[in-house]
Amino acid sequence: ELKAKVYLDYNKQGYVLADIKFIYDDFEFNPFEKVDENLSRNMVKESIILDMFSDSGFVFDVANKRLMLVDDRKIFEFLKNDIEKYINKIEVFATDEFKKKQLIVPKVTSIGVKIENNLLKVDLTQFNFDKSEIKEIMQDYIMKKSFHRLKNGDFIDLSNNNLDVLQELVNGTDIDYEELKEDSISLPVFRGMYLDKIFKKNEVRMKPTNDFKNLVDDIQDKQFNEKFTLPKNLNASLREYQKLGFDWVKTLDSYGLGGILADDMGLGKTLQMLSVILDYFENIENSEDRLPVLVVCPSSLTLNWLEESKKFTPMLKSVVISGDQAARTEIIENINNYDLVITSYDLLKRDLDLYKEKNYLFRYIIADEAQYIKNNLTKNAKAIKEIRAVSRFALTGTPIENSLSELWSIFDFIMPGYLFNYNKFKNSYEIPIIKDGDMQSMNKLKMMIEPFVLRRVKEKVLSELPDKTITVLNNEMNDEQKKIYLSFVESARKEISEEINEKGLNNSQIKILALLMRLRQICCHPGLFLQNYSGESSKLNQCIEIVVDAIKSGHKILLFSGYSSMFGYIEDELKKNGIKFMKLVGQTRVDTRMDLVNKFNEDEDIKVFLISLKAGGTGLNLISADMVIHYDPWWNLSAENQATDRTYRIGQKRNVQVYKLITKNSIEEKIYNLQEKKAKLVNDMLSTNEVFLNRLSKDEIMNLFE
Structure with a gap:
């Protein structure tokens, strides 16, 4: 009866060597060497065994009369899938060198997170594999390769989802894969909610400290439970949703975070923010620590803010920056004499050098109607982002008006860096979502912004609001209008087509909008377009x-x-x-x-x-x-x-x-x-x-x- 055994080893090149022995009774021989022709052999069974090696990719090493597996992919498949079949059919022996080499199914066993010096400290020591080649491992993982072979010959099995958590960690923060080699990394506190979600999603056991748990519970789940007391001198009774808004802003602020209060128009965003401002001034223990608050809004709303402040928070010393250059300079140079300072986006641009010259630090800077800073390239956006403040909040019913870049610009104001630099944001979110309709990217962005945007609509919170x-x-x-309209459409189509072909779509925007405006004017009244129109x-x-x-x-x-x-x-x-x-x-x-x-x-x-x-x-x-x-x-x-x-x-x-x-x-x-x-x-x-x-x-x- 035929018995077979194989001795497995690695050579210096990392190839698997297989020395096969066939045994009949007490006679053992190498099947690739000459043997006595009179030996009674089971050639069918011998062929089955040799075919098994051939199927795994082994080739004949003529010089050493043995089999050899040289391709990394085939070695990986042999270790992962085939070796068990061999054990069931023949005796398998392995050298110490072979036993040392591992097939590792990678796992992040646990991650510790704590808040230290206003930063998140993330422990990265609980991995079951050597991280020295983490960058190369993750590159192969992202490319959907089934394995990565380490320099020491070990194999990392990448045919699972176990490293998704590291990919999401890097993609959702500003770190790179090289930093994962460290025992720990530091991240801004605003990444805390994202970390909590990706660790839970990927079933990574977390070892958070109490302060991190509190951060997540307070902000991520929006379970505020009236944690903060309303200011006693507030001259208004807040509705329940407004109390929640007050609590939400105070909670974010307590962790050094900013946010966007994006309630529907008419739900009292100004009142909610005035409550926060008043609470700050009521609770200052040391007057030397007192800092003024700056509100920036459209010029049409500066007096409205002043009137609302007088009505709801009369104890605040409020001022509107207005008048000529001399008058504005006088106020700005004495800005620390006021509690609440109100200016417009237009005047902030003009007076920016004065603020910078004095190097003022504000307790809060609030961008009201924050869609005014939606374009990061405008002077409005650039000016307000240069003002120093402990905390930044934006008020707007419309965080996005025309593109996702507007959301990025507002976040760049409240928490610079949270949505990364614009190029990364554009390539990771804006282009996939807008052009490709990528729901995964949309859901990820929504997950990231959700803790920092509070939006309520009137229909949900005002039960007493009429229909x-x-x-x-x-x-x-009418016939005359229609004749004018169709005539203009015909000429406009030709003009636009030529413009786009000559200058390209992006460089034709002004012309396109101008011609569209003419069409709209004809619909409203042709007299807006034609001076002599009498119809x-x-x-x-x-x-x-x-x-x-x-x-x-x-x-x-x-x-x-x-x-x-x-x-x-x-x-x-x-x-x-x-x-x-x-x-x-x-x-x-x-x-x-x-x-x-x-x-x-x-x-x-x-x-x-x-x-x-x-x-x-x-x-x-x-x-x-x-x-x-x-x-x-x-x-x-x-x-x-x-x-x-x-x-x-x-x-x-x-x-x-x-x-x-x-x-x-x-x-x-x-x-x-x-x-x-x-x-x-x-x-x-x-x-x-x-x-x-x-x-x-x-x-x-x-x-x-x-």
Whole structure:
């Protein structure tokens, strides 16, 4: 009966050597050497055994009359899958050298995390493999290779998901794979929630200290439980969701973190932030440690902040930086004499050198209507990011208006580095999400931003808020309008096509927007585009009809348009019908805006407030109105929603009717459809609706001109 055994060894090149012996009774021989021809042999069984080695990739070593396995992949497969088959069929012996070499299934057995000197210290000692080649191991892992062979000859089995946690650790922080060789790494505290999620997701046993547990419990799960007491001198009763907002900001601040309070318009973001500011000043134990607070907002809201401060936090010494250069310099040079300092984005740009010269440090810097810093390349964004502050918070109902880069810019203000540098953010998130629709990247980004964005919508937190009904009313151009529109479309398509072919899509944006604006103006009223036009506008006729009927039914109306020049035509029609109205546009002086708002809210005879979308879309409380008319659609749906929220907010007792006037078979209809099409992405990200105008493809742009 045939018996077989094999002696396994490694040579210096790392090849597996197999010395095979066949045994008949007491006679043992090498099957690759000559033996007595009279020996009775079981050639079939011998062939089966040799074929087994051949199937594993062994080749014949002629010089040494043995088998040899030279390919790393085949050695790996032999060690992982085949050797057990051999043991079941023949005797297997291994040299000490062979036994020393390991096939390692890598595992991060546990990770310790603690907070030390305002940093996270992450222990990386509990790995079951040598980390000296971690960079090369991870490169092979990312490339989906099934193994990595170490310099000492050991094999790391990469055919599992065990190293996902390290890949996510590196991708979600600013470390590189070389740093994983260290026994520990230090990370900013703001990475704590991300670490907790990836460790739990990958089932890595954590050994956190109590301070890290508290960080995660307080912020990640948003279980605040009124941890902080409201300031005793606050001249307001906060609603439950506002108390939660106060607690949320205070919690982040207690860990040295920033955040974005992204509540719906009209939910009292200003009041929540004033509560935090007042709490800070009430609890200062050492006056020498006292630091002022800086609020930066649009110029139209500076006086609103001052009035709100006087109303809700009268004990604060508040000031608005305004006036000529000399007056502003006087305030800035004495800034430490004030508690709350309010300035505009425009004036901060102009006065930046004064702040830097004094090297001021603020306790908080608050960016109100933070969409004003959405473009990281603008002076608005650059200026506010240069101001020194202990903590930074942003207030905005629309963290994203046109692209994910806007979210990055706001995070770059509140917590620089959290979403990495822009190039990394763009390549890791923006491009995969916007261009490729990558849900994995979207979910990862959402996971990262979720702890630092608090967003509540009115429908969820204000049970007493009345209904809001949105109705799209279509109108058709009259024959004269249609003739003008179609003629312009034909010439515009040709012009745009030539422009894009000559300069490329990115360099044609100004031309495209200019021509689109002309199409929109024709829909509103051809007279906005053609000086000598004496005909009518179907939309204007529709609008005035709605206004007249609404006033007869006792409604007060906010009428928004993206074109303040359109108001000239509307005013003429209102006057013809004996309708009293007011108007707020970009040229309206900032210091008179609150007077206009108060007069409209108090005077029942004034039935219509004409407001340009950009000038009055934010910061105004106009709850005396119960009807909103959007005369023309805006690219950015959130801008329309913000405008509607001038009346649909806290204090509104009546149902609000919103009308959107859309011209059929026109650019307006395409804009509206585009809003609906593009809204889903940011709705998934932040539960709000935006339009990615600057992400349109050439085909989408050309479609607008059809």
